[in-house]
Amino acid sequence: MNAHLNDGELRAALDGELDAARLQHLETCNDCQMRQRDLNAQSRKTLQKLSFLAPTPQDSAPSARNAWNRIADRLSTPKEIPMFKKLFASPLVRFAALALLLLVLIMSFSGTRALAEELLNLFRVQRVAVIPVDFTGLDQLTGGATGKQFSELISSSIEMTQKPGEPVAVADAAAASQKAGFNVRLPQNQTPSQIYVTGPAAFNVVVDRAKAQALLDEAGRSDLTLPASIDGARISASIPASVSIAYGKCPKPQEDKANGDSSQISGRLYPDCVILAEVPSPTVDAPADVNVQQLAQIALEFTGMTSEEAAAFSNTVDWTSTLVVPIPKNAATYEQVNVDGVTGTLIQRPADDAPQYALLWVKDGIIYAISGLGTNSPQAVDMANSLP
Amino acid sequence: MISLMKKPSINAAGDARAESNSAGFEALFMEHWAHVYRVLYRLVGDPAEAEDLALEAFLRLYRSYPLPPAPEKGFNVGGWLHRVATNLGLHSIRSFKRRERYETTAGKNAIAEAPETRPAEILAQEEERRLVRLTLARMDQRQAQLLVMRYSGMAYKDIAQELNLSPASIGPLLLRAEREFEKRYLEMETEGT
Numbered sequence: 207m208n209a210h211l212n213d214g215e216l217r218a219a220l221d222g223e224l225d226a227a228r229l230q231h232l233e234t235c236n237d238c239q240m241r242q243r244d245l246n247a248q249s250r251k252t253l254q255k256l257s258f259l260a261p262t263p264q265d266s267a268p269s270a271r272n273a274w275n276r277i278a279d280r281l282s283t284p285k286e287i288p289m290f291k292k293l294f295a296s297p298l299v300r301f302a303a304l305a306l307l308l309l310v311l312i313m314s315f316s317g318t319r320a321l322a323e324e325l326l327n328l329f330r331v332q333r334v335a336v337i338p339v340d341f342t343g344l345d346q347l348t349g350g351a352t353g354k355q356f357s358e359l360i361s362s363s364i365e366m367t368q369k370p371g372e373p374v375a376v377a378d379a380a381a382a383s384q385k386a387g388f389n390v391r392l393p394q395n396q397t398p399s400q401i402y403v404t405g406p407a408a409f410n411v412v413v414d415r416a417k418a419q420a421l422l423d424e425a426g427r428s429d430l431t432l433p434a435s436i437d438g439a440r441i442s443a444s445i446p447a448s449v450s451i452a453y454g455k456c457p458k459p460q461e462d463k464a465n466g467d468s469s470q471i472s473g474r475l476y477p478d479c480v481i482l483a484e485v486p487s488p489t490v491d492a493p494a495d496v497n498v499q500q501l502a503q504i505a506l507e508f509t510g511m512t513s514e515e516a517a518a519f520s521n522t523v524d525w526t527s528t529l530v531v532p533i534p535k536n537a538a539t540y541e542q543v544n545v546d547g548v549t550g551t552l553i554q555r556p557a558d559d560a561p562q563y564a565l566l567w568v569k570d571g572i573i574y575a576i577s578g579l580g581t582n583s584p585q586a587v588d589m590a591n592s593l594p
Numbered sequence: 595m596i597s598l599m600k601k602p603s604i605n606a607a608g609d610a611r612a613e614s615n616s617a618g619f620e621a622l623f624m625e626h627w628a629h630v631y632r633v634l635y636r637l638v639g640d641p642a643e644a645e646d647l648a649l650e651a652f653l654r655l656y657r658s659y660p661l662p663p664a665p666e667k668g669f670n671v672g673g674w675l676h677r678v679a680t681n682l683g684l685h686s687i688r689s690f691k692r693r694e695r696y697e698t699t700a701g702k703n704a705i706a707e708a709p710e711t712r713p714a715e716i717l718a719q720e721e722e723r724r725l726v727r728l729t730l731a732r733m734d735q736r737q738a739q740l741l742v743m744r745y746s747g748m749a750y751k752d753i754a755q756e757l758n759l760s761p762a763s764i765g766p767l768l769l770r771a772e773r774e775f776e777k778r779y780l781e782m783e784t785e786g787t
Contacts, residue, residue, distance in 0.1 A: 214766025261632030
C-alpha cells in the first residue's frame, strides 16, 4: 500500500502502533516523515502534560491484603442505600417518585408567563424532556450528616394531605380502570403477571428558606443564594391513582421495597421483568409571586450546570407542560423515539454491572413508562406500539 | 481466605458456587489491585479517593461477573478493570469541579505556608496537573476516557477491545482527542482557572 499515511496513522506510528505494511511506507516516504515530525512536535506538548497519568511501580499502593479485607467487608454487609436511590428502588416507588420531580419543574417554571391569579394551576404534563445532570451535588445532600438534615428538611416541609396507601392487586385492565379512574391500556397479545393500582396522593410543601440555604451551604454551594421571596411559600401537588402492570417474573411491590437498591441482584432474580406504569398527569399549584425562574437557575446550577448552560436549557423547555426527568450525566443516554403515535423518550443506562432502560411518553394526558433491566429496549418500543 | 458467603445469594447451590469462586476472585484482586490503584491515584491525585474508587472497580467486577471470567473466553480482566477505573476516576474529577474553589484556596495556602520547602518547579508541576485534571473533567467523556486509557499505559488493541472500536481507529481518535485537550487546556489557562 503506497498511499501516504493519514494523520491518525502517523499518530499511531509515534506510539509504535502502526501495522508493518504502513510502517514500511513511512520508512521510505520523505513527505510522510516530514509530516510526522510536525505531528510529533504537537504531540510532545500533550505527552508532557499527560505523562504523569502513567503509573509506575515506584508509586506505593495500599496493602492488597488490607484492601481485600475492606472489599470482603463490603461484600458481606448489606449496602447502605442513599435516600435518592431508595426513592427509585422499586419500579412502583420509582414511578411515584417521578412525580416528586415535579418539584424540579416548580423550581423551573418560566417567570415570563403572566401570573394574574394568586394561585395558578401551573403544570400539567403533556411531554417529557430529559436533562443529563451530575448527581454529585445531590449525593452530597443525601449522604452523612447533611443527609440527615436533608431528610429532616423534607419531612418537616412536606405535609401529606392524601396518602396513596399500599398498592392493591387487581385482576385485569377493566378492574384497574375502575379502581384508578382512567382508561388503563394493556399491550395486545401479552399476558401480564401482575397488575397493581396505587391510590392517589397529594401533598403540600412549605418552603423554609433558611434551612434550605443552610443545606446548600453545607453542600459547598454557598455561591447559590435562594431568594427571600420563597420563604413560607406553599406549593401543592396532586398525583392521581397510578397503575403498574408487570410482565415476566417480577417482584411484588413489598418484596421490591425490601430489596432496596439491589439492581444487580434483582437483575439476576428477575431478568425478564418488564413493568409498564400509567398515571394521569399530576398537577401542581404554586403562589404566583414565587420567582420560579430564579429557582430554576439555582436548581440547574446545583446539578453542575454553569449559569449559562442552565439559562440555555431553561429556554428550550415549555415548563408549563413538560415533565423534566434528570438522568446521570455520562452514565446514561437518551433518544427520541416514535411510540404509540407520539414522540417518546428512551433512556438507557449501559452500566457495566446492571444495564437498565426506561421508555417514557405522554398521550391524552396519561404518562406512560416502561422500564426493565438489561438492554432489550426494542421490547419496550414494541410493547408501547401494541397498546390499543 | 475471607469468605464472601454472606453476600446475598439465590440458593444453596449458588452459595456453594460462590464459596468456590471467591478464591478465584481473591486471586484476581491480588493480581490487579496495585495497578488499578496506581492508575486511579495518578488520575485523581488523592490516595484515599483512589483507594475507594479502586475498591469500587473490583466490586463492580464481582457483581458483573460472579464467576471469575476465564481468560480463554477472551475476557481481558485487566483491560476491563482499567476501563472501569478510568470511568470512575473521570467521574470523580468531574465532581472535583465543584470543589475547585476550595482546592485553589488550599493550593494557595500551601504555597504561603511552606514556600521554602516546596520548590517552584514542584508547585508548577502540581498546578499543571490540576489544570490537566480540570481539562479532562470538562472534555467529552469518550475523548477523556481515550486519553486517560492511552496515557496510563494501555495498548491500542486493548483500548479498542474495551471501547468496541477497531484498533485502526484509535490513532485518529487519539489525535482528535489530543487536539481537543490542547484547545481546552489553553482556554483554561487563558481563563486563569
